[in-house]
Amino acid sequence: MTFETLPALLSEALATRGYAAPTPVQAAVIDAEAEGRDLVVSAQTGSGKTVAFGLAMAGDLLTEDGTARPSRTPLALVIAPTRELALQVSRELEWLYQATGARVATCVGGMNPSAERRALSYGPQIVVGTPGRLRDHLERGALDLQALAAVVLDEADEMLDMGFREDLEELLDATPEGRRTLLFSATMPKPIVALARRYQQDALRISTVEEDRGHGDISYQAMAIAPADIENVVVNLLRFHEAETAILFCATRDNVRHLHASLTERGFAVVALSGEHSQNERNHALQALRDRRARVCVATDVAARGIDLPGLSLVIHVEIPRDAEALQHRSGRTGRAGKKGTAILLVPYPRRRRVESMLRGARIPAEWVAPPSAEEIRKADSERLLTRLLAPVEVAEEDRELAARLLSERTPEEIAAALVHVHRSALPEPEDLLPDTGAAGPRAPRAGFEGSAWFRMNMGRRQNADPRWVLPLLCRRGHVTRSDIGAIRITANETFFEVQSGVAARFLATVGRTAEEGGEDDVEIAPSESPPQEAPRHIRHDRDNASGSRDRAPHGARHEGPRHEGARPFRGERAERGPAPSDAPRPGKRERDDARGPADRSTLHAAKPFAKKGPAPFRKGAPGKGPYKGPRKGGPGGKGFGKG
Template sequence: MHNPVVSTRLFGPYLTTETGGAAILDRPENAAAIENVVASAPAEYVGDADAVIVEDEPAGVTFADLGLSGALLESITSVGYEVPSTIQERTIPALLAGQDVIAQAQTGSGKTAAFGLPIIETIESRKGGVQALILCPTRELAIQVSEALQKFGRHKRIETLPIYGGQPYERQLRGLQRGVEIVVGTPGRVMDHMRRGTLHLDNLKFFVLDEADEMLDMGFVEDIEWILQQVPAERQTALFSATMPPRIADLARKYMKDPQRIQVRGKEMTVAETNQVFYEIPRQRKVDALTRILDAEVPSPGIIFCRTKHGVDELGESLMARGFAVETLHGDLSQVQRDRVMRRFRAGQADILIATDVAARGLDIDNVSHVINFDIPESVETYVHRIGRTGRAGKTGTAITLVTPRESRWIRSIEKFTKARVEQKRLPSASDVNDRRRDVLKSMVVNVMKDEESYNAYLQPIRDLAEDHDAITIAAAVLKLYAVETGRDTTAVQKDDDVATFSGSTFGGSGGGRNDAGMVRLQIDIGRNFHVRPQDLVGAIANEANIPGRSIGAIDILDTYTFVDVPEDTAQRVIDALNNASVKGKSVTAELSTEPAASGRSGGGGGRDRGPRPARSGGGGGGYRGGRREERPYRPSGPGGQRPQGGGNHYSARRDEEARGGAGGTRNAGGGQRFDSQRGPRRDRP
């Protein structure tokens, strides 16, 4: 039977007495043609008459305004969400009111939170088994949705389990037997568990179809219908889809009760002047990858976006420790601090601004050469807003996005939305970085030569040298001195065959600029008792001794003193500078330590009283996987032994993705903190 709303909107002018009226839509010979027309029609023509069609413009409400509890708001804040998207504004209140919902919005518009938050708000922990079932078309999406819901449910102790094909049944069985409130799965594996009697849905309260149109394209409709026939009739149902093909509309009419229909009509946006690229990087290697990209791209200036305030601070510390001039901007800064950050950035005192989306709203910064998405944004609209800060006034810009393998499907949504290709690139090699540094040096020299007065004072020393040396040799030596002083030494980047490779891209752990050969260890009489941080020491050494921050090696912070590794040829300069300087308001004394630098020890690292520590293999992130943080024994990054007592806390950024809190064991008394500037930021605890 034809849908009267579709009939009126699409075929109304043709349904006359002469053509046979609406009856022609019911003729079998016309069925295929009619379905094709409906499937290709804009969504507003095939929706129902009572559908709420809204433009994708958030109304300015907060998550608290949507009726969510304090515990859930705490979880939302912890994952970095600050304001709801349009689909969340419209859907959350309807689901909290107990209504069935059909929601149409583009992929990347925040649909997971739109259905996940009201589910977590409504169901109860440890009350009656599985209470919500969410079907997804792919295992990648099932994992992604499950991880998001697990974070949302943290403060209400709501457990989520993904079940999908390709994963051993035993692992899924253990999770189901342990007891979970939410199951996220692909149709085939969900059916398998239901038939085996291992997935019980007697107490199901919520049923969600996510990306229903994709499930139709993949041939899952019959499976979905079978599952719908087995679950309790007294349930709440939500259907999310970018489009509404007739077959999906039929499912909705058959299995949903008076659903509220919400359609968010996305704005068409283009980014014609921006070159968009992405790199696929394992999560635990993103900081290392970003470092090499920055070395190769040399943004001037550039903006890096993170999703959370904590992420901004962590990334800022990591990049400062590697010698980059950065400023950070997020919602915890006062207006005075915010103004100071922007003043320094606009004045060129920092090359890179790291910011959250909300903190960056309203910023008007000219000549931004690069926008880098360290974390993918919550929605494709946010992505466009981010990268719109480059490629302005007829100038071209570059937008770089770092995605994990699980996030790579998100790139397709960007391409559809922006109608532009996002090119996947290989990470720059050591040769690429060196070539880029040479180009920068050449450009700087040419610019200086355009202003004769700026270099007149240096002509006579060059003439004196030219009496005994070739002019080309003199120029090369001067460039070498300048490059070493500024951290642009093209000989300092590790060779590709000395470092690890991943994701089809040659990559080195150092990120360039630092060469561990020829390092010595200094001891400075300030430590954790003065709340000193690695960036405090890096800043003091770099500024007072006039050496590039990225040449500074490992930093071991103990209670009353700190070890710092520096290049041997700059050690005396650093000692002299620090002995006439202060750190955190305290005058300090620096001297050569009897301990070798981290790179010169047996096993390649460790701190005071630690004993030998196994060398990292290409910077890999091995170690213990799984278990709660406090239950796991310490293992260093790479193969090998345990930390002896007295070794202290090892704050290393390169943490296993599954462990998510690092491999640190219990806190040992008497030790120090270790910050390795070669590594990225710590991950949040689950």
Template sequence: MAGFSDFALHKTIQQAIHDMGFEEPSPIQEQCIPKILEGVDLVGQAQTGTGKTAAFGLPLIEKVTGQNAVQAIVLTPTRELAIQVSGELMKIAKYKRVRTLPIYGGQSIGHQIRALKQGVHVVIGTPGRVLDHLRRKTLRLDQVRMLVLDEADEMLDMGFQEDIESIIKETSSERQTLLFSATMPQEILRLSRKYMNAPETVAISRKEVTAPTIEQVYYKVFERSKLESLCRILDSEEIDLGIVFCRTKRGVDELTEALQERGYMANGLHGDLSQAQRDKVMQSFRDATIELLVATDVAARGIDVGNVSHVVNYDIPQDPESYVHRIGRTGRAGRKGIAMTLITPREMKQLRTIEKISKSAIESRTVPSIEEVMERQQTIWREQLIALVEGDSDMTPFMEVVRQLKEEYPLEKISAAALSIAFSSSISPGEEEVYDFGETGASNGMVRFFINIGRSVEIKPPDLIKEITELVGISGKSIGRIDIFENFSFVEVAKESAPFVYEALRHSRMKGKRINIEPAKPRAKRQ
């Protein structure tokens, strides 16, 4: 497999890749980057989460020159994706003087006009807002050398075909055109034939993969409380040795440091370590002087330690093949093992793909509560205390303190205070993800949401139930009353599932339409 250093990319971009923590190209990057650098038009078929933004972003930033004009434009279906792509391109251009600008509806057009007047090299925008700027003459595309259509199938589903064609006509016929799409319907193929010059196709095919027969579970977590959730899970498990997987080298360093600060015996492993450092970390892991190895996929290749009891996907793997490779680190030689994956709301679809392709049944579990963790910890503390009391440890210095204190305080209180000092760091409650949706006019124990789709897109209650259960990973029993009107709907969900439903649907689409979900107003309450 090629490394990023094998691509004809400037050292400033290579440095940015290093800073971003990427170790080696994903399959789509490995195949697309050399072709795009050669200047050919390209059609790439790949799912979200396969690294396609860097697949076009790295060569795009490489090709931008110092000329003060818009030299590249990336069209995306939504403002969320425009912001995300813009952020990625800014990281790639960290050491190169390239100005990028996301333009989308919902943001002040005056702000965008001022930024465009100051000079921008790369525009990332939604078709509607880009067309608006073209009509106002505040954006010129006659100097564009590269046009990227990102998630083209979604743009067409959302009715942007005419807008896209109008924008393409404003660009030079000498441009390089790149089209990325998860699916290849006839409309996409017609678009590519009409506006692309002998495009080459890169399709990342799904290999047949089968997961090992070990216990597989996932925990629904929120991004902001991911670390706290991981700590609770670790504290409630009996771990012999565990491998925790992160997506990037930076992620490994940050998580390792955070776990060490909380008293876990953890160390990190990634490609930036020297061979001597890697050997030292691996020896500590084999000797069980550390219990948690935090690693990237690349660093964990070839690890063959027989008694790994737990594999934790702190970051969801980018494809089913990586998932199978990761979880294969446990359950060796007939031993028991468990694979745990932390899933944020926007990653549920990716998990469903992994389940389907790897033919896995991944069970849903709830992150342990503080009380459950405390109960588990109490058993451990009791065992440690008994071992000390019955052992031959010298406790003379502490006995004198106890003798002095027991003259004024009961022994029970003294013991509890001593335990509190000794173990307070391991029972820190951390940050809780708190959602208060207020009064929404729902039945008892439920939360009622407003959703911006209705009969106009031919949606019915069974469709809504199917979409929500699949997207959120909850039972249909958690969904209550549904009221569907022409252009919007109301749906009730169980209070404990409401935060995840809210987060998951905010980043999703139904019937090709971007979902807007809000807690219902109290006046909608039924009498």
């Protein structure tokens, strides 16, 4: 199918923008069966919906010769859930109808309402806006809908989820009876069906969701990584792909600020988008991406709908989306209009099963891969540099003169080496990642622990054993360093740990001697004939991840777990507390742009800024619960435990 059935001016505009043939949703709305009827359209983001309803309105906006019908009041109204989406729709309709003479007015929150009222007074044929601002203009008398021929609800499901039902009903009730209602929604929940039944007559149902499901032009990848490595992996992904434009999604404004500052410090051209930015700031950020002054955008889900950036080929989910729908809307920023794109999910080890379930439910085939290493990035840099330098170019005469001068003073080898150096120095340095970041199952032995010796200690989860106080205890008792201790695996009543083979004999002898000299009486350490069987994930503690534990040490134990050397936790710092005004948010509370669900709080923190309160519940008579009657029988709170 082609655009031949459309008015000539619209066909020419589409050809100028590179449209050769309509997408499935565009073909459906311009079909003869849909002409003049109310429509209920289900189509995924990136399928060409904006142009589709722009074409569907043509019969209501244009005369027989293809020019705009003169009118003092709007003929078409388009309602969108967010400012970004409304502005994007307005830009699309402007180029589509520019040759016809139709004017487009935009009314969104955050912009100058007086300027919008002036634009409405000039008699635009099309008005695009958000529900709240349109309702405000309607109540003030600036927006007259009596001559309206068509109304479009774009992302209707999102508008209902955001609480705009009353605004939509007031706007639709103010429209004339004979107008067409075009309802576009990615999903069709019961509230959408009820809305369609109330405001539509004999609506034609169009669905292209199955054809577009999962976004066939998007390649999905998932990476299982250590929580402390998230920021470094983001840097390496940006360096490895060198995308023309990339967008990074976080769950909170706070994490957007942190990642934006970190990437700026590393030398990336980056902008930020979140609910705390004004409309002017958002417009400037998006324009910087379109002008190529910036190549990376860090955003919350507020940017997941309606943003169409040319050249956007990479989407990174820095924090796991709350559900499959959010995943698809985020990822749908790339792979648009037939172009290919890549969407990458960064998955902390404990969250892998949840992400796998989400991908299965959305029927998205994601490939689990390891993040790019610094060596892979440098190799890719070299290939890109060779391709760029060996490409044919037109050389100006002054450039030839400068080249001749360089050759007279330096050898060709020196000039080539200097050129490579200049190129590499302009690129941010890749990061060295923690070992085994791409491991899908149990970790391989750490370097130096291939022939390690295993030991066991007579304390486990029931005695509140935790790697953060077990490790210092082992170092004190065995006179070894933390690097000599390998994996620590905690079971119900015992803790197993490995010691490097070179120091195992000395460790065992020293443990026996320190016990005789009056060490911790309740702690017994003995060799284990073989490593323990793999424990379930929720009770395994690898030596490298000990700093991520949330449990506290038991009463009397020194609380000093190991930390990653050289790895900075992403947003793991404790916020500074101070007196807060009564109307201020509670210290430490995470800001969110979307209040529909709790944030995934595990993805950006190697260690929580505020730990949960206390270990397992105390017995009756424990400290703080009445008269203290001593530590629990068999626990580690006996004489001398925890003393250095």
